[in-house]
Amino acid sequence: MTETINRQILLASRPQGAVTPDNFRLVETVLPPLQDGQVRVRNHFLSLDPYMRGRMNDGKSYAAPQPVGEVMIGGTVGEVVASRNGHWQVGDHVGAMFGWQEFGTSDGSGLQKVDASAIPLSAYLGVVGMPGVTGWYGLNRILKPVAGETVVVSAASGAVGSVVGQLAKRHGCRVVGIAGGAEKCSYVKDELGFDACVDYKAGDVLGGLKAAAPQGIDGYFDNVGGPTLDAAMVLMNAFGRIAVCGAIAGYDGAPLVMKYPTLILISRLKVEGFIVSEHMEVWPEALGQLGGLAASGQLKYRESVAEGLQSAPEAFIGLLKGRNFGKQVVKLI
């Protein structure tokens, strides 16, 4: 029997400030023989997501830190290549959390069967996966917009933001995105159908938002925190809602304050942080809607695909700097 090599990327060290390539280490290990009851999956795609940056830090967060010396955490989709478990057949497509590696082995738990016929496999890492449900939850359960209201979302061309904006349009809202650069802003307006998009790299986010949201902001889906959040807060209408989904601006430990917290009182705002994995009760409903819209082409999405496991660290660093365009995945096969 020939040995199969599994390539893996470990967290080598915790970042001091910005993430660098030497925070990661690529290793090759020999896969052990499959035990009775086990399933082996060849991962086709690895998901790269901003939350991973938080896990790389040691310290208080909503989840345990990623241990140094272990395989980096991450969502994957792939295909069963060997099974000694009656519930799984070779050829099944599965989603899992196998992390940054080419193969995953499971006792059958933690696997979700996915249908790759109507929707491409990689989309289960994005629009019909965790990012899609994240957008769905924040919009429907926190922002709860009604027709005619104005919804703003940052990181608008990304995996989460693009879902938030498109769903908000379906609610009859005026939808304004915030994205970095003219190309992303064009995509957000012309392809995704947002009413307007503010290019934060052009400076003066507040002025841009004011022009794009002349009636003020009723719901803000925050993927970034920092000065962008401050600008949105200034323009929030009375009884506005803010869904706090990400704080990418603060991941590297730079001081990140909220400049105008008294606006929470003055404008009677509701500001709520959430983690979608703690609301599993909405996943079936959300994935049902997102899957239907994606399969029929009514929910658009875009992917940045990095080739090969070895490209994951640079792709991840690029993601944190906004270099990706749409959902960042790594193609592993």
Place this chain on the structure above:
Amino acid sequence: MTETINRQILLASRPQGAVTPDNFRLVETVLPPLQDGQVRVRNHFLSLDPYMRGRMNDGKSYAAPQPVGEVMIGGTVGEVVASRNGHWQVGDHVGAMFGWQEFGTSDGSGLQKVDASAIPLSAYLGVVGMPGVTGWYGLNRILKPVAGETVVVSAASGAVGSVVGQLAKRHGCRVVGIAGGAEKCSYVKDELGFDACVDYKAGDVLGGLKAAAPQGIDGYFDNVGGPTLDAAMVLMNAFGRIAVCGAIAGYDGAPLVMKYPTLILISRLKVEGFIVSEHMEVWPEALGQLGGLAASGQLKYRESVAEGLQSAPEAFIGLLKGRNFGKQVVKLI
């Protein structure tokens, strides 16, 4: 017919930073004869409340600024002394918003009849008035504590804070107050029955709170903002709620940031600002409960009484500096 003089305090100028006595002006006017349909009330007590500080500023707030040259806004309780309105009789006790003056005249609108037999008249400005309902709303509609949780409230000996803490105790919570000075803290623990009280004037609010809330904080009722809010946020448990009721620390225009906004995400907090006058639907239920508890002595309260309209400016400045002890009122008769 003899003329009746009405003494009034006007806003003379807007504060530049801290409020000073010369921001106010006492004037005497002759009351015009009562017209058909009108009611005249002799105000017995004037309420002084932190929200008035916000109104003294010009600029964005939840209410129009107090106009310069007009009678300062404020809640009052008093007695009908003349009536040409069939709905109101001489001797009726009424609550109203007549502001900083000795007499009020109304066409009958804006008056609430109150029963001064079981509850002292001044309590309708506090525990069974706007401050009481404020505490009731923030606790029951935003913090929604369950038995065994830990609730923290700042300005704990004040009109709002004392209601929040006593109601939270009735919910079976561990209740921790924050107040200024040993005397207020003793009152909060020994008289109001809180489990603990942190003296912010002794410094190290964070350390004090950590010791007083060993299981962390589930609900924080914020009357002050600033560093006290920052300290509470650090100790909030996952899914904690913060009711933002006041930001007294920021009224004088000092820069007031939120130091750790990423905790909203990390701890999945819900932070909500509110103004009780926008939730009139809860007043009957809240006042019913508060009135029953106050009349039977199960809800304790304390008042600081300033004597005479002319004492109102100094009493108000003292309130903003925390010099009052319990609900600050001005006795006008």
